[in-house]
Amino acid sequence: MRTTAVVIGGGQAGLAMSWWLSKRSIDHVVLERGQIANSWRTERWDSLRLLTPNWQSRLPGYRYQGGDPDGFRTMPETIEFIQGYAKSISAPVRTHTSVTSLRRTDDGYQVVTDSGSWQCDAVVVASGACNMANLPAVAETVPKEINTLTSMQYRNPGQIEDGAVLVVGASASGTQIADELQRAGRAVTLAVGEHVRLPRTYRGKDILWWMDAAGVFDEDYKNVDDIVRARNLPSMQLAGYPDHRMLDLNSLNSIGVRLVGRLAGINQGKFQLSGSLRNVCALADLKMNRLLNAIDEWANENLVSDQVDPPHRFEATKVEASPPLLADITSSGIKTIIWATGFRPDYSWLDIPVRDHKGFIRHDGGVVTDSPGMYLIGMPFLRRRKSTLIDGVGDDARDLSAHLGRWLRGQRRPKHRRLHAVNH
Protein backbone atom coordinates (compact mmCIF):
# COMPACT_ATOMS: atom_id res chain seq x y z
CA MET A 1 0.00 0.00 0.00
CA ARG A 2 1.18 3.50 -0.69
CA THR A 3 0.35 6.90 0.72
CA THR A 4 2.12 10.21 1.20
CA ALA A 5 2.37 10.26 4.98
CA VAL A 6 1.87 7.64 7.67
CA VAL A 7 1.04 8.73 11.20
CA ILE A 8 1.86 6.12 13.86
CA GLY A 9 -0.51 6.36 16.82
CA GLY A 10 -4.20 7.21 17.22
CA GLY A 11 -4.13 9.36 20.34
CA GLN A 12 -4.72 13.09 20.39
CA ALA A 13 -1.28 13.76 18.85
CA GLY A 14 -1.86 11.51 15.83
CA LEU A 15 -5.38 12.87 15.38
CA ALA A 16 -4.34 16.53 15.60
CA MET A 17 -1.65 15.78 13.03
CA SER A 18 -4.24 14.09 10.85
CA TRP A 19 -6.45 17.21 10.99
CA TRP A 20 -3.59 19.40 9.82
CA LEU A 21 -2.47 16.98 7.10
CA SER A 22 -6.02 16.90 5.75
CA LYS A 23 -6.19 20.67 5.87
CA ARG A 24 -2.99 20.80 3.82
CA SER A 25 -4.36 18.16 1.42
CA ILE A 26 -1.64 15.66 2.24
CA ASP A 27 -2.81 12.06 1.79
CA HIS A 28 -2.18 10.00 4.89
CA VAL A 29 -3.29 7.19 7.17
CA VAL A 30 -3.19 6.96 10.96
CA LEU A 31 -2.15 3.52 12.23
CA GLU A 32 -3.31 2.57 15.71
CA ARG A 33 -2.46 -0.74 17.39
CA GLY A 34 -5.62 -0.72 19.53
CA GLN A 35 -8.67 1.48 19.42
CA ILE A 36 -8.61 5.26 19.17
CA ALA A 37 -7.47 6.73 22.51
CA ASN A 38 -5.92 3.38 23.37
CA SER A 39 -3.73 4.77 26.16
CA TRP A 40 -6.70 6.42 27.86
CA ARG A 41 -8.63 3.15 27.57
CA THR A 42 -6.02 0.71 28.76
CA GLU A 43 -3.30 2.43 30.81
CA ARG A 44 -5.15 4.54 33.40
CA TRP A 45 -6.72 3.76 36.77
CA ASP A 46 -10.51 3.68 37.29
CA SER A 47 -11.07 6.86 39.28
CA LEU A 48 -8.69 9.03 37.26
CA ARG A 49 -9.97 12.34 36.02
CA LEU A 50 -8.01 14.70 33.82
CA LEU A 51 -6.07 17.24 35.82
CA THR A 52 -6.70 19.79 33.09
CA PRO A 53 -10.14 21.47 33.18
CA ASN A 54 -12.66 20.73 30.44
CA TRP A 55 -12.06 24.02 28.66
CA GLN A 56 -8.37 23.18 28.37
CA SER A 57 -8.70 20.59 25.63
CA ARG A 58 -8.71 22.69 22.50
CA LEU A 59 -7.77 20.51 19.56
CA PRO A 60 -7.59 21.79 15.98
CA GLY A 61 -11.20 22.17 14.86
CA TYR A 62 -12.63 20.78 18.10
CA ARG A 63 -13.25 21.95 21.63
CA TYR A 64 -15.36 21.36 24.72
CA GLN A 65 -18.98 22.35 24.16
CA GLY A 66 -20.57 21.22 27.43
CA GLY A 67 -21.90 23.26 30.33
CA ASP A 68 -19.10 22.58 32.82
CA PRO A 69 -15.94 24.16 31.42
CA ASP A 70 -14.20 24.14 34.81
CA GLY A 71 -14.94 20.47 35.54
CA PHE A 72 -12.56 17.56 35.07
CA ARG A 73 -13.32 14.68 32.71
CA THR A 74 -13.52 11.11 33.89
CA MET A 75 -11.76 8.48 31.79
CA PRO A 76 -14.94 7.39 29.93
CA GLU A 77 -15.57 11.06 29.14
CA THR A 78 -11.99 11.52 27.97
CA ILE A 79 -12.20 8.49 25.69
CA GLU A 80 -15.49 9.76 24.31
CA PHE A 81 -13.92 13.18 23.73
CA ILE A 82 -10.95 11.81 21.77
CA GLN A 83 -13.11 9.30 19.93
CA GLY A 84 -15.54 12.11 19.09
CA TYR A 85 -12.66 14.13 17.70
CA ALA A 86 -11.58 11.32 15.38
CA LYS A 87 -15.14 11.03 14.16
CA SER A 88 -15.75 14.73 13.70
CA ILE A 89 -12.64 15.17 11.59
CA SER A 90 -13.15 11.86 9.74
CA ALA A 91 -9.58 10.89 10.49
CA PRO A 92 -8.39 8.02 8.25
CA VAL A 93 -7.53 5.76 11.19
CA ARG A 94 -6.78 2.06 10.79
CA THR A 95 -7.38 0.62 14.23
CA HIS A 96 -6.00 -2.71 15.46
CA THR A 97 -2.96 -2.19 13.26
CA SER A 98 0.36 -2.47 15.06
CA VAL A 99 3.46 -1.06 13.51
CA THR A 100 6.16 -3.70 13.82
CA SER A 101 8.92 -1.98 11.85
CA LEU A 102 9.72 1.43 10.45
CA ARG A 103 12.63 1.64 7.99
CA ARG A 104 14.05 3.88 5.33
CA THR A 105 13.84 2.95 1.68
CA ASP A 106 15.42 4.54 -1.40
CA ASP A 107 12.52 6.91 -1.80
CA GLY A 108 11.03 7.33 1.64
CA TYR A 109 9.85 5.03 4.38
CA GLN A 110 8.41 1.59 4.77
CA VAL A 111 6.00 1.05 7.63
CA VAL A 112 5.46 -2.63 8.32
CA THR A 113 2.38 -3.60 10.32
CA ASP A 114 0.76 -6.82 11.45
CA SER A 115 -1.69 -6.36 8.58
CA GLY A 116 0.31 -5.29 5.57
CA SER A 117 2.96 -2.72 4.88
CA TRP A 118 2.91 0.89 3.73
CA GLN A 119 5.32 2.81 1.54
CA CYS A 120 5.31 6.57 2.13
CA ASP A 121 7.30 9.78 1.71
CA ALA A 122 6.95 11.06 5.25
CA VAL A 123 6.26 9.56 8.62
CA VAL A 124 5.03 11.04 11.89
CA VAL A 125 5.76 9.19 15.12
CA ALA A 126 2.81 9.91 17.41
CA SER A 127 3.03 6.70 19.39
CA GLY A 128 3.09 8.38 22.79
CA ALA A 129 5.62 9.42 25.43
CA CYS A 130 4.21 7.12 28.09
CA ASN A 131 4.20 3.59 26.65
CA MET A 132 6.15 1.94 29.47
CA ALA A 133 6.73 2.52 33.13
CA ASN A 134 10.16 3.94 33.82
CA LEU A 135 11.43 1.93 36.76
CA PRO A 136 14.39 2.94 38.91
CA ALA A 137 17.27 0.48 39.28
CA VAL A 138 16.18 -0.37 42.84
CA ALA A 139 13.10 -2.09 41.34
CA GLU A 140 15.30 -5.06 40.48
CA THR A 141 16.20 -5.64 44.12
CA VAL A 142 12.67 -5.89 45.54
CA PRO A 143 12.25 -9.14 47.50
CA LYS A 144 9.89 -11.67 45.92
CA GLU A 145 7.38 -11.56 48.79
CA ILE A 146 6.44 -8.01 47.89
CA ASN A 147 3.86 -7.38 45.16
CA THR A 148 4.86 -4.70 42.75
CA LEU A 149 2.86 -2.89 40.16
CA THR A 150 3.25 0.23 38.10
CA SER A 151 0.91 3.20 37.96
CA MET A 152 -0.10 1.89 34.51
CA GLN A 153 -1.25 -1.40 36.06
CA TYR A 154 -2.96 0.13 39.08
CA ARG A 155 -6.76 0.22 38.76
CA ASN A 156 -8.32 0.60 42.22
CA PRO A 157 -7.71 -0.17 45.93
CA GLY A 158 -9.60 -3.48 45.68
CA GLN A 159 -6.82 -4.84 43.50
CA ILE A 160 -4.19 -4.38 46.23
CA GLU A 161 -3.48 -7.16 48.72
CA ASP A 162 -4.18 -6.35 52.38
CA GLY A 163 -1.32 -4.61 54.12
CA ALA A 164 0.59 -1.39 53.96
CA VAL A 165 1.60 0.13 50.62
CA LEU A 166 4.69 1.98 49.52
CA VAL A 167 4.03 4.38 46.66
CA VAL A 168 7.25 5.49 44.99
CA GLY A 169 7.07 8.88 43.27
CA ALA A 170 5.17 12.01 44.29
CA SER A 171 4.12 13.54 40.99
CA ALA A 172 0.57 13.53 39.62
CA SER A 173 0.11 9.75 39.56
CA GLY A 174 1.90 8.90 42.82
CA THR A 175 0.14 11.53 44.91
CA GLN A 176 -3.29 10.63 43.51
CA ILE A 177 -2.79 6.92 44.06
CA ALA A 178 -1.44 7.51 47.59
CA ASP A 179 -4.48 9.68 48.36
CA GLU A 180 -6.93 7.08 47.06
CA LEU A 181 -5.32 4.16 48.92
CA GLN A 182 -4.99 6.02 52.22
CA ARG A 183 -8.65 7.07 52.03
CA ALA A 184 -9.54 3.44 51.33
CA GLY A 185 -8.00 2.55 54.69
CA ARG A 186 -4.52 1.46 53.64
CA ALA A 187 -1.43 2.62 55.51
CA VAL A 188 0.45 4.41 52.78
CA THR A 189 4.08 5.51 52.76
CA LEU A 190 5.03 7.85 49.94
CA ALA A 191 8.65 8.02 48.80
CA VAL A 192 9.20 11.57 47.59
CA GLY A 193 11.81 12.64 45.07
CA GLU A 194 11.81 15.77 42.96
CA HIS A 195 8.33 17.02 42.20
CA VAL A 196 6.48 20.04 40.84
CA ARG A 197 4.18 21.45 43.52
CA LEU A 198 1.21 23.52 42.35
CA PRO A 199 -1.95 24.74 44.07
CA ARG A 200 -5.20 23.76 42.36
CA THR A 201 -6.69 27.21 42.79
CA TYR A 202 -4.90 30.52 43.22
CA ARG A 203 -6.54 33.91 43.80
CA GLY A 204 -9.90 32.39 42.93
CA LYS A 205 -8.85 30.91 39.58
CA ASP A 206 -7.57 27.53 38.51
CA ILE A 207 -3.77 27.45 38.40
CA LEU A 208 -3.90 26.17 34.83
CA TRP A 209 -6.07 29.15 33.87
CA TRP A 210 -3.31 31.41 35.18
CA MET A 211 -0.55 29.50 33.43
CA ASP A 212 -2.51 29.53 30.19
CA ALA A 213 -3.40 33.22 30.42
CA ALA A 214 0.12 34.30 31.39
CA GLY A 215 1.58 32.38 28.46
CA VAL A 216 3.54 29.86 30.53
CA PHE A 217 2.29 26.94 28.44
CA ASP A 218 3.24 28.68 25.19
CA GLU A 219 6.90 29.03 26.17
CA ASP A 220 8.97 28.08 23.13
CA TYR A 221 11.54 25.29 23.31
CA LYS A 222 14.13 27.58 21.76
CA ASN A 223 13.77 30.16 24.54
CA VAL A 224 14.20 28.05 27.64
CA ASP A 225 17.51 28.15 29.50
CA ASP A 226 17.91 24.44 29.85
CA ILE A 227 15.75 22.41 27.49
CA VAL A 228 17.11 19.08 28.72
CA ARG A 229 15.96 19.87 32.23
CA ALA A 230 12.65 21.27 31.00
CA ARG A 231 11.98 18.07 29.07
CA ASN A 232 12.77 15.90 32.08
CA LEU A 233 10.58 17.78 34.53
CA PRO A 234 8.19 15.53 36.46
CA SER A 235 4.46 15.98 35.87
CA MET A 236 2.55 18.73 37.65
CA GLN A 237 1.45 17.59 41.12
CA LEU A 238 -2.25 18.22 40.49
CA ALA A 239 -5.50 16.28 40.54
CA GLY A 240 -8.86 16.94 38.92
CA TYR A 241 -11.14 16.23 41.88
CA PRO A 242 -14.77 17.29 41.38
CA ASP A 243 -14.57 19.50 44.50
CA HIS A 244 -11.34 21.13 43.26
CA ARG A 245 -9.57 20.30 46.51
CA MET A 246 -5.81 20.72 46.59
CA LEU A 247 -3.62 17.64 46.51
CA ASP A 248 -0.11 18.14 47.85
CA LEU A 249 2.25 16.60 50.36
CA ASN A 250 0.65 18.56 53.20
CA SER A 251 -2.83 17.30 52.32
CA LEU A 252 -1.49 13.75 52.13
CA ASN A 253 0.30 14.20 55.43
CA SER A 254 -2.92 15.41 57.04
CA ILE A 255 -4.82 12.24 56.09
CA GLY A 256 -2.02 10.06 57.48
CA VAL A 257 0.24 9.31 54.53
CA ARG A 258 3.82 8.92 55.76
CA LEU A 259 6.26 10.99 53.70
CA VAL A 260 9.76 9.60 53.31
CA GLY A 261 12.76 10.34 51.08
CA ARG A 262 13.37 8.84 47.67
CA LEU A 263 13.67 5.04 47.73
CA ALA A 264 17.41 4.72 47.27
CA GLY A 265 18.02 1.05 47.85
CA ILE A 266 16.90 -2.19 49.43
CA ASN A 267 19.46 -3.97 51.55
CA GLN A 268 19.30 -6.68 54.21
CA GLY A 269 15.53 -6.56 54.48
CA LYS A 270 15.39 -2.80 54.77
CA PHE A 271 14.24 0.01 52.54
CA GLN A 272 16.96 2.65 52.34
CA LEU A 273 15.46 6.09 52.03
CA SER A 274 17.29 9.18 50.90
CA GLY A 275 18.06 11.94 53.36
CA SER A 276 17.17 14.52 50.73
CA LEU A 277 13.44 14.83 51.56
CA ARG A 278 13.83 18.26 53.10
CA ASN A 279 15.65 19.63 50.09
CA VAL A 280 13.31 18.24 47.43
CA CYS A 281 10.41 19.79 49.34
CA ALA A 282 12.25 23.10 49.71
CA LEU A 283 13.00 23.11 45.98
CA ALA A 284 9.37 22.43 45.12
CA ASP A 285 8.13 25.18 47.46
CA LEU A 286 10.63 27.69 46.05
CA LYS A 287 9.70 26.86 42.47
CA MET A 288 6.00 27.10 43.22
CA ASN A 289 6.52 30.51 44.81
CA ARG A 290 8.55 31.63 41.81
CA LEU A 291 5.64 30.73 39.56
CA LEU A 292 3.17 32.52 41.86
CA ASN A 293 5.40 35.62 41.83
CA ALA A 294 5.41 35.57 38.05
CA ILE A 295 1.63 35.17 38.06
CA ASP A 296 1.22 38.12 40.43
CA GLU A 297 3.42 40.26 38.22
CA TRP A 298 1.44 39.27 35.18
CA ALA A 299 -1.83 39.97 37.02
CA ASN A 300 -0.63 43.44 38.05
CA GLU A 301 -0.02 44.31 34.45
CA ASN A 302 -2.95 42.60 32.84
CA LEU A 303 -5.91 42.38 35.21
CA VAL A 304 -7.92 44.81 37.22
CA SER A 305 -7.62 43.85 40.84
CA ASP A 306 -11.31 43.16 41.47
CA GLN A 307 -11.24 40.38 38.86
CA VAL A 308 -9.24 38.16 41.19
CA ASP A 309 -8.64 37.59 44.90
CA PRO A 310 -5.58 39.17 46.55
CA PRO A 311 -2.22 37.39 46.39
CA HIS A 312 -1.30 34.94 49.14
CA ARG A 313 1.18 32.14 49.71
CA PHE A 314 0.67 28.50 50.66
CA GLU A 315 2.02 26.84 53.75
CA ALA A 316 5.50 25.42 53.23
CA THR A 317 5.66 21.65 52.86
CA LYS A 318 5.83 20.12 56.33
CA VAL A 319 8.59 17.59 56.77
CA GLU A 320 9.05 15.75 60.05
CA ALA A 321 12.24 16.58 61.95
CA SER A 322 14.05 13.34 61.17
CA PRO A 323 12.34 11.37 58.43
CA PRO A 324 13.30 7.70 58.56
CA LEU A 325 16.30 6.61 56.51
CA LEU A 326 15.72 2.91 56.96
CA ALA A 327 12.45 1.01 57.12
CA ASP A 328 12.42 -2.64 58.02
CA ILE A 329 10.34 -4.40 55.37
CA THR A 330 8.81 -6.93 57.73
CA SER A 331 7.93 -4.64 60.61
CA SER A 332 6.66 -1.89 58.27
CA GLY A 333 3.98 -4.32 57.06
CA ILE A 334 4.50 -3.14 53.49
CA LYS A 335 3.14 -5.82 51.15
CA THR A 336 2.89 -3.83 47.92
CA ILE A 337 5.03 -1.31 46.08
CA ILE A 338 3.47 0.88 43.42
CA TRP A 339 5.95 2.50 41.05
CA ALA A 340 4.77 5.94 40.02
CA THR A 341 8.19 6.88 38.74
CA GLY A 342 7.33 8.14 35.29
CA PHE A 343 7.20 6.70 31.81
CA ARG A 344 9.20 6.17 28.70
CA PRO A 345 8.32 5.60 25.06
CA ASP A 346 8.61 2.19 23.40
CA TYR A 347 10.47 2.30 20.09
CA SER A 348 11.17 -1.41 19.81
CA TRP A 349 9.70 -1.27 16.27
CA LEU A 350 11.91 1.60 15.09
CA ASP A 351 14.63 0.44 12.68
CA ILE A 352 16.17 3.81 11.83
CA PRO A 353 19.25 4.93 13.76
CA VAL A 354 17.87 8.20 15.12
CA ARG A 355 17.98 7.44 18.83
CA ASP A 356 20.33 8.91 21.39
CA HIS A 357 22.26 6.92 23.98
CA LYS A 358 19.23 6.93 26.26
CA GLY A 359 16.98 5.56 23.56
CA PHE A 360 15.04 8.75 22.83
CA ILE A 361 14.57 10.01 19.28
CA ARG A 362 16.91 12.95 18.52
CA HIS A 363 14.92 15.85 17.17
CA ASP A 364 14.80 19.60 16.80
CA GLY A 365 11.35 20.65 17.89
CA GLY A 366 9.87 17.44 16.48
CA VAL A 367 11.79 17.53 13.21
CA VAL A 368 13.95 14.39 13.10
CA THR A 369 16.85 16.10 11.38
CA ASP A 370 18.88 12.91 10.92
CA SER A 371 16.13 11.39 8.83
CA PRO A 372 14.46 13.92 6.51
CA GLY A 373 10.72 13.41 6.22
CA MET A 374 10.45 11.94 9.71
CA TYR A 375 8.65 13.79 12.51
CA LEU A 376 7.97 13.26 16.19
CA ILE A 377 5.02 14.64 18.15
CA GLY A 378 3.62 14.32 21.67
CA MET A 379 6.91 14.38 23.61
CA PRO A 380 7.58 16.59 26.65
CA PHE A 381 8.36 20.19 25.67
CA LEU A 382 8.67 19.11 22.04
CA ARG A 383 8.10 22.68 20.84
CA ARG A 384 6.31 24.28 23.79
CA ARG A 385 5.72 23.70 27.47
CA LYS A 386 2.23 22.40 26.63
CA SER A 387 3.38 19.88 24.00
CA THR A 388 2.16 16.77 25.84
CA LEU A 389 -1.19 18.24 26.86
CA ILE A 390 -4.40 17.62 24.95
CA ASP A 391 -4.58 21.41 24.74
CA GLY A 392 -1.04 21.78 23.45
CA VAL A 393 -0.50 19.25 20.72
CA GLY A 394 -2.51 21.16 18.10
CA ASP A 395 0.01 23.98 17.75
CA ASP A 396 2.85 21.49 17.38
CA ALA A 397 0.85 19.60 14.74
CA ARG A 398 0.34 22.87 12.82
CA ASP A 399 4.05 23.72 12.85
CA LEU A 400 5.25 20.22 12.03
CA SER A 401 2.69 19.63 9.29
CA ALA A 402 3.83 22.90 7.71
CA HIS A 403 7.43 21.69 7.79
CA LEU A 404 6.35 18.32 6.43
CA GLY A 405 4.46 20.00 3.57
CA ARG A 406 7.50 22.13 2.65
CA TRP A 407 9.70 19.09 2.72
CA LEU A 408 7.36 17.16 0.40
CA ARG A 409 7.29 20.05 -2.07
CA GLY A 410 11.10 20.09 -2.05
CA GLN A 411 11.15 16.37 -2.75
CA ARG A 412 8.84 16.79 -5.70
CA ARG A 413 10.94 19.30 -7.56
CA PRO A 414 11.52 17.94 -11.10
CA LYS A 415 15.22 17.25 -10.50
CA HIS A 416 14.41 14.85 -7.69
CA ARG A 417 11.72 13.20 -9.76
CA ARG A 418 14.23 12.41 -12.43
CA LEU A 419 16.70 10.99 -9.95
CA HIS A 420 14.02 8.75 -8.54
CA ALA A 421 13.06 7.64 -12.03
CA VAL A 422 16.64 6.56 -12.67
CA ASN A 423 16.68 4.57 -9.47
CA HIS A 424 13.76 2.43 -10.49
Added chain:
Amino acid sequence: MTTATTEHPVDNGVNVEALLSAREALSASPDAAKFKWRASVKWINGTHSRSTVGGFYGLGEEQKHKTTFSFDADHPEIFASEDHGATPVELVLAGLASCLTAGVAAVAQNRNIQLRSVSATLEGGMDVRGILGADSDVRNGFDGIKVTYKIDADASRDDIEALVAQSQKRSAVYDIITNPTNVTVEVE
Protein backbone atom coordinates in the same frame (compact mmCIF):
# COMPACT_ATOMS: atom_id res chain seq x y z
CA MET B 1 14.58 32.32 34.41
CA THR B 2 17.60 34.55 34.76
CA THR B 3 17.66 37.48 37.13
CA ALA B 4 17.80 41.10 36.13
CA THR B 5 20.88 42.28 34.29
CA THR B 6 23.49 44.07 36.36
CA GLU B 7 25.79 46.84 35.24
CA HIS B 8 28.93 44.88 35.94
CA PRO B 9 29.21 41.36 34.64
CA VAL B 10 28.76 38.89 37.47
CA ASP B 11 32.02 37.21 38.41
CA ASN B 12 32.19 34.58 41.12
CA GLY B 13 35.33 33.10 39.63
CA VAL B 14 33.43 30.21 38.07
CA ASN B 15 33.75 29.50 34.37
CA VAL B 16 30.17 28.53 33.73
CA GLU B 17 30.55 28.40 29.95
CA ALA B 18 33.27 25.78 30.32
CA LEU B 19 31.09 23.77 32.71
CA LEU B 20 28.07 23.97 30.43
CA SER B 21 30.02 22.97 27.34
CA ALA B 22 31.57 20.11 29.30
CA ARG B 23 28.08 18.99 30.23
CA GLU B 24 27.04 19.07 26.60
CA ALA B 25 30.14 17.24 25.39
CA LEU B 26 29.94 14.62 28.12
CA SER B 27 26.26 13.84 27.65
CA ALA B 28 27.12 12.98 24.04
CA SER B 29 30.09 10.78 25.01
CA PRO B 30 29.19 9.12 28.30
CA ASP B 31 32.46 7.14 28.49
CA ALA B 32 34.56 10.28 28.88
CA ALA B 33 32.28 11.20 31.79
CA LYS B 34 33.31 8.13 33.77
CA PHE B 35 35.71 9.35 36.45
CA LYS B 36 37.51 7.48 39.22
CA TRP B 37 38.50 9.47 42.29
CA ARG B 38 41.24 8.01 44.46
CA ALA B 39 42.85 8.42 47.80
CA SER B 40 45.53 6.42 49.56
CA VAL B 41 46.28 6.22 53.22
CA LYS B 42 49.21 5.26 55.45
CA TRP B 43 48.90 4.44 59.10
CA ILE B 44 51.35 6.44 61.18
CA ASN B 45 50.74 5.57 64.79
CA GLY B 46 47.78 5.03 67.05
CA THR B 47 44.73 6.64 65.47
CA HIS B 48 46.91 8.96 63.40
CA SER B 49 46.99 8.35 59.66
CA ARG B 50 47.83 10.38 56.58
CA SER B 51 45.80 10.25 53.38
CA THR B 52 47.06 11.60 50.09
CA VAL B 53 45.32 12.40 46.84
CA GLY B 54 47.17 13.01 43.62
CA GLY B 55 45.97 11.13 40.58
CA PHE B 56 42.49 10.44 39.31
CA TYR B 57 40.98 9.08 36.12
CA GLY B 58 38.69 10.99 33.78
CA LEU B 59 38.06 12.05 30.17
CA GLY B 60 39.34 8.64 29.14
CA GLU B 61 42.81 8.91 30.70
CA GLU B 62 44.82 9.26 33.89
CA GLN B 63 44.91 12.80 35.29
CA LYS B 64 46.96 14.49 37.99
CA HIS B 65 46.31 17.25 40.50
CA LYS B 66 48.84 20.12 40.30
CA THR B 67 50.38 18.79 43.49
CA THR B 68 49.77 15.90 45.83
CA PHE B 69 47.60 16.93 48.76
CA SER B 70 47.76 15.26 52.11
CA PHE B 71 45.35 15.15 55.03
CA ASP B 72 46.22 14.08 58.54
CA ALA B 73 43.51 12.50 60.57
CA ASP B 74 43.51 11.56 64.22
CA HIS B 75 41.27 11.74 67.25
CA PRO B 76 41.29 14.37 70.00
CA GLU B 77 42.92 13.88 73.35
CA ILE B 78 39.67 13.10 75.15
CA PHE B 79 39.69 9.86 73.14
CA ALA B 80 43.19 9.19 74.47
CA SER B 81 44.71 10.11 71.10
CA GLU B 82 47.35 12.68 70.20
CA ASP B 83 45.20 14.95 68.02
CA HIS B 84 47.52 15.22 65.01
CA GLY B 85 44.64 16.07 62.72
CA ALA B 86 40.92 16.39 62.23
CA THR B 87 38.79 13.37 62.98
CA PRO B 88 37.68 11.48 59.88
CA VAL B 89 34.06 12.52 60.50
CA GLU B 90 35.15 16.16 60.54
CA LEU B 91 36.80 15.58 57.18
CA VAL B 92 33.44 14.33 55.95
CA LEU B 93 31.84 17.58 57.16
CA ALA B 94 34.60 19.54 55.46
CA GLY B 95 33.95 17.62 52.24
CA LEU B 96 30.25 18.40 52.40
CA ALA B 97 30.94 22.05 53.22
CA SER B 98 33.29 22.49 50.27
CA CYS B 99 31.08 20.66 47.86
CA LEU B 100 27.95 22.65 48.71
CA THR B 101 29.86 25.92 48.70
CA ALA B 102 31.41 25.28 45.29
CA GLY B 103 27.90 24.52 44.13
CA VAL B 104 26.56 27.78 45.52
CA ALA B 105 29.19 29.70 43.58
CA ALA B 106 28.58 27.83 40.34
CA VAL B 107 24.80 28.11 40.53
CA ALA B 108 25.07 31.81 41.43
CA GLN B 109 27.29 32.42 38.42
CA ASN B 110 24.89 30.56 36.18
CA ARG B 111 21.95 32.57 37.56
CA ASN B 112 23.79 35.85 37.25
CA ILE B 113 23.98 36.49 40.99
CA GLN B 114 27.05 38.29 42.33
CA LEU B 115 28.23 36.81 45.61
CA ARG B 116 29.96 39.05 48.14
CA SER B 117 30.53 36.53 50.88
CA VAL B 118 29.56 32.97 51.60
CA SER B 119 30.22 31.11 54.81
CA ALA B 120 28.67 28.15 56.50
CA THR B 121 28.93 26.22 59.71
CA LEU B 122 28.29 22.52 59.84
CA GLU B 123 27.37 20.34 62.75
CA GLY B 124 26.90 16.59 62.78
CA GLY B 125 25.33 15.00 65.84
CA MET B 126 26.66 11.64 66.94
CA ASP B 127 26.00 9.28 69.80
CA VAL B 128 29.45 7.75 70.30
CA ARG B 129 28.01 4.72 72.04
CA GLY B 130 27.66 3.41 68.47
CA ILE B 131 31.36 3.46 67.59
CA LEU B 132 32.30 2.31 71.07
CA GLY B 133 30.09 -0.71 70.65
CA ALA B 134 28.26 0.21 73.83
CA ASP B 135 24.77 0.00 72.34
CA SER B 136 24.04 -1.96 69.17
CA ASP B 137 20.88 0.07 68.52
CA VAL B 138 22.89 3.26 68.07
CA ARG B 139 24.29 3.84 64.61
CA ASN B 140 27.96 4.65 64.14
CA GLY B 141 27.46 7.61 61.89
CA PHE B 142 25.85 10.99 62.27
CA ASP B 143 22.26 11.08 63.46
CA GLY B 144 21.87 14.19 61.34
CA ILE B 145 23.88 17.03 59.85
CA LYS B 146 22.94 20.68 60.13
CA VAL B 147 24.43 23.15 57.66
CA THR B 148 23.85 26.86 58.22
CA TYR B 149 24.82 29.29 55.47
CA LYS B 150 25.44 33.03 55.69
CA ILE B 151 25.34 34.51 52.23
CA ASP B 152 25.69 38.12 51.18
CA ALA B 153 24.75 38.55 47.53
CA ASP B 154 22.87 40.72 45.06
CA ALA B 155 19.72 38.65 45.33
CA SER B 156 16.46 38.27 47.22
CA ARG B 157 16.12 35.88 50.12
CA ASP B 158 14.12 33.46 47.92
CA ASP B 159 16.82 33.52 45.26
CA ILE B 160 19.49 32.82 47.85
CA GLU B 161 17.49 29.93 49.27
CA ALA B 162 17.07 28.61 45.75
CA LEU B 163 20.85 28.77 45.27
CA VAL B 164 21.41 26.69 48.35
CA ALA B 165 18.68 24.22 47.39
CA GLN B 166 19.99 23.82 43.86
CA SER B 167 23.54 23.31 45.10
CA GLN B 168 22.31 20.41 47.26
CA LYS B 169 20.58 18.95 44.24
CA ARG B 170 23.82 18.96 42.24
CA SER B 171 26.26 18.07 45.03
CA ALA B 172 28.24 14.82 44.94
CA VAL B 173 29.01 14.76 48.65
CA TYR B 174 25.41 15.60 49.55
CA ASP B 175 24.35 12.61 47.46
CA ILE B 176 27.04 10.40 48.99
CA ILE B 177 25.81 11.28 52.47
CA THR B 178 22.08 11.16 51.85
CA ASN B 179 22.00 8.00 49.73
CA PRO B 180 23.53 4.59 50.31
CA THR B 181 26.65 3.52 48.41
CA ASN B 182 28.01 0.00 48.11
CA VAL B 183 31.42 -0.18 49.74
CA THR B 184 33.75 -3.11 49.06
CA VAL B 185 36.78 -3.44 51.30
CA GLU B 186 39.36 -6.10 50.43
CA VAL B 187 42.77 -7.14 51.68
CA GLU B 188 45.51 -7.74 49.12
